[in-house]
Amino acid sequence: MMGLVRKLASLKLTLIGMVALAVVSLVGARTDAVDLVWTIVPLVLLSMNLAAAILTNRSFRTQTGLLVFHVGLLLVFALIGLTVATRFNGRVEMLQGEAFDPSMLEVDYRGPLHGGDLSAIRFVQRDFEVDYLPGIVRQETRGVIDIVDDAGGQRRHMIGDKQGVEFGGFRFVATANKGFALVLGWEDASGARQFGAVHLPSYPKHDWKQVNDWTTPAGQPVRLELELEEPPIVTDAAWTLRRPTGGYRVHVQAAGAEIGVVSPGESIELPGGRLIVADLRLWMGYSVDYYPFLPWMFVAAMLAIGGLAIHFGTRYLPQAERKTEAVIQEAPDGHVIGA
Amino acid sequence: MSLVLEQQVALVAAALLAAATLVRVWAFAAGRSGDRPTFALLMAAVAVLGAMIAGRWIREGQGPFLTMYDVLLSNAFSLGLLFLLVSWRLPVVRSASLVACPVLAVLGIWMLVVPSEGVPLPPTFDNYWLWVHVGAGKLFLGVCLASMSAAALLLLRQRAADSRRMAMARDPEELSRAVWLLFFLAFVFHSFMLVAGAVWAHSAWGRYWSWDPLETWTLATWLLLGFILHARATFKGMPENLGYSLVIASFVLAFLTFFGVPLINNAPHKGVM
Numbered sequence: 223m224m225g226l227v228r229k230l231a232s233l234k235l236t237l238i239g240m241v242a243l244a245v246v247s248l249v250g251a252r253t254d255a256v257d258l259v260w261t262i263v264p265l266v267l268l269s270m271n272l273a274a275a276i277l278t279n280r281s282f283r284t285q286t287g288l289l290v291f292h293v294g295l296l297l298v299f300a301l302i303g304l305t306v307a308t309r310f311n312g313r314v315e316m317l318q319g320e321a322f323d324p325s326m327l328e329v330d331y332r333g334p335l336h337g338g339d340l341s342a343i344r345f346v347q348r349d350f351e352v353d354y355l356p357g358i359v360r361q362e363t364r365g366v367i368d369i370v371d372d373a374g375g376q377r378r379h380m381i382g383d384k385q386g387v388e389f390g391g392f393r394f395v396a397t398a399n400k401g402f403a404l405v406l407g408w409e410d411a412s413g414a415r416q417f418g419a420v421h422l423p424s425y426p427k428h429d430w431k432q433v434n435d436w437t438t439p440a441g442q443p444v445r446l447e448l449e450l451e452e453p454p455i456v457t458d459a460a461w462t463l464r465r466p467t468g469g470y471r472v473h474v475q476a477a478g479a480e481i482g483v484v485s486p487g488e489s490i491e492l493p494g495g496r497l498i499v500a501d502l503r504l505w506m507g508y509s510v511d512y513y514p515f516l517p518w519m520f521v522a523a524m525l526a527i528g529g530l531a532i533h534f535g536t537r538y539l540p541q542a543e544r545k546t547e548a549v550i551q552e553a554p555d556g557h558v559i560g561a
Numbered sequence: 562m563s564l565v566l567e568q569q570v571a572l573v574a575a576a577l578l579a580a581a582t583l584v585r586v587w588a589f590a591a592g593r594s595g596d597r598p599t600f601a602l603l604m605a606a607v608a609v610l611g612a613m614i615a616g617r618w619i620r621e622g623q624g625p626f627l628t629m630y631d632v633l634l635s636n637a638f639s640l641g642l643l644f645l646l647v648s649w650r651l652p653v654v655r656s657a658s659l660v661a662c663p664v665l666a667v668l669g670i671w672m673l674v675v676p677s678e679g680v681p682l683p684p685t686f687d688n689y690w691l692w693v694h695v696g697a698g699k700l701f702l703g704v705c706l707a708s709m710s711a712a713a714l715l716l717l718r719q720r721a722a723d724s725r726r727m728a729m730a731r732d733p734e735e736l737s738r739a740v741w742l743l744f745f746l747a748f749v750f751h752s753f754m755l756v757a758g759a760v761w762a763h764s765a766w767g768r769y770w771s772w773d774p775l776e777t778w779t780l781a782t783w784l785l786l787g788f789i790l791h792a793r794a795t796f797k798g799m800p801e802n803l804g805y806s807l808v809i810a811s812f813v814l815a816f817l818t819f820f821g822v823p824l825i826n827n828a829p830h831k832g833v834m
């Protein structure tokens with residue numbers, strides 16, 4: 223058994239593992255040829271190699287700093303594994319006035335052992351604004367959400383570039399992705415009304431195409447285009463994106479042809495019902511991430527760096543200091559170089 | 562300091578770095594030390610670069626963290642300063658200015674040809690960990706430059722037919738020890754840069770690692786540094802020259818990561834915009 227562990231502890235294997243990790247990372251991140259999931263293979267190889275070396279290699283018994291570094295490194299590898307298994311990454315677009323609902327989330331990644339509970343998250347998106355400098359350079363984002371507690375009470379929380387919000391380990395961070403949303407009503411033949419919102423493309427990134435396709439509850443595909451009377455965007459001066467208060471109109475197209483222009487509060491007859499333009503608001507895009515082991519990863523990484531510092535102080539520095547003293551004695555003016 | 566004045570002062574800084582290089586190379590060709598004039602010019606260049614950074618910082622109200630010009634200016638300063646500090650603490654490294662000065666001169670001249678207008682920092686840059694991350698990166702590259710310069714000098718020394726000229730690298734054993742001492746220290750700073758960068762990314766964008774080109778190349782550099790230190794410990798009989806060549810290779814990779822990736826990608830990190 224120990225023989226096998228010694229073999230596994232081979233330092234040549236470490237070199238191979240490092241090259242493999244570098245190659246998989248570079249190829250995986252720069253091309254589609256390899257999925258980054260495969261970094262797990264060299265990481266597992268290095269972890270086994272490292273664990274075996276920590277058990278058997280004599281260098282670690284005499285060099286404490288080196289041992290601490292490698293134990294820290296092994297912990298980081300293990301925590302990366304745990305993070306891959308448990309992390310969650312997603313995105314959500316929140317309309318002003320809307321309450322968060324987990325079904326709105328677009329999931330980018332959900333680890334197989336992810337155990338977070340999204341259903342307990344309750345908040346309502348309120349107003350926000352984003353400052354821009356001349357040249358459309360994004361500056362500060364300021365926003366407000368109301369966090370709803372178990373008793374139904376609401377608590378104000380500010381959202382900003384340096385201020386996300388966390389619910390049970392899920393971190394919501396406002397992104398550069400935000401824009402306008404048309405709040406629409408639909409009245410069917412029986413007179414029953416329902417409301418919903420159509421989010422338009424990110425603003426000001428796609429300011430020239432504030433258009434989106436939508437299918438009415440009666441199954442009619444239409445294209446809606448927003449026309450702002452006074453678009454807030456200014457290229458050569460500072461401006462602020464906020465909930466629009468000025469006039470606007472909605473161009474409605476069906477089968478490639480414009481069938482009407484609707485002002486706020488007005489409606490248009492469509493097959494099977496009536497489309498009402500109720501309101502114009504903003505939506506904010508949040509990234510939603512869950513990393514339960516991240517604080518521990520930081521601790522392990524700092525432990526590893528501490529180990530490196532100890533190794534530097536105990537192995538490298540003493541040699542250099544001894545030698546430098548000798549040189550300085552030899553040439554007191556410090557001018558030691560030169561023919 | 563107005564932008565126009567800053568541009569003029571930049572010319573002076575680049576000229577001082579170029580002059581330090583010329584003096585050093587001339588001294589080498591003449592078989593002389595050339596330490597005093599080289600280091601005097603280098604100190605003057607670093608002082609001028611420091612004044613430029615201070616003036617720019619006051620004018621723009623933000624540190625040099627964003628544009629290619631920011632990166633070149635701040636690194637010409639920090640690399641120069643660190644080389645001076647290392648040469649002061651480890652006098653044997655002074656001779657390596659033969660290699661370090663041309664690198665600094667390249668940064669100084671490059672700085673003259675990129676747009677120097679300031680660009681406002683995105684709000685996510687206003688973060689304590691950014692300072693730590695950038696600071697650790699500068700420490701890494703500065704110490705790595707000193708290590709690489711000493712390694713290159715040792716390689717040159719073996720190639721040089723004229724032993725008199727190479728008498729400047731008089732104590733190759735001590736210089737070699739300095740190469741590895743500095744290289745290890747570079748590894749420590751690089752590791753810390755990675756960790757601080759991850760903390761910043763997490764607090765700024767909610768994600769600690771997003772495989773953007775800069776992150777990926779930085780990871781590759783870190784692995785190369787670790788690989789070299791390991792290879793030296795694994796193959797005790799590894800030829801010295803191979804070791805020095807690998808040290809040079811890792812500086813080249815780090816240099817390309819620091820200055821090449823932002824050049825191609827416009828912004829230091831893609832998460833920024």
Ligand code: HEM
Nearest residue numbers: 231236268269271272275279281783784787788790791794
């Ligand atoms: C994953 C498996 C690994 C194993 C089995 C391993 C094992 C070892 C051993 C036994 C030593 C002592 C060598 C000696 O002085 O005789 C050592 C040194 C070292 N290792 Fe690792 N290591 C591993 C991973 C890493 C990684 C991923 C890095 C960083 C990229 C790293 C960086 C270092 C450094 C910097 C030293 C000190 C070298 C010196 O003193 O100059 N190791 N390692």
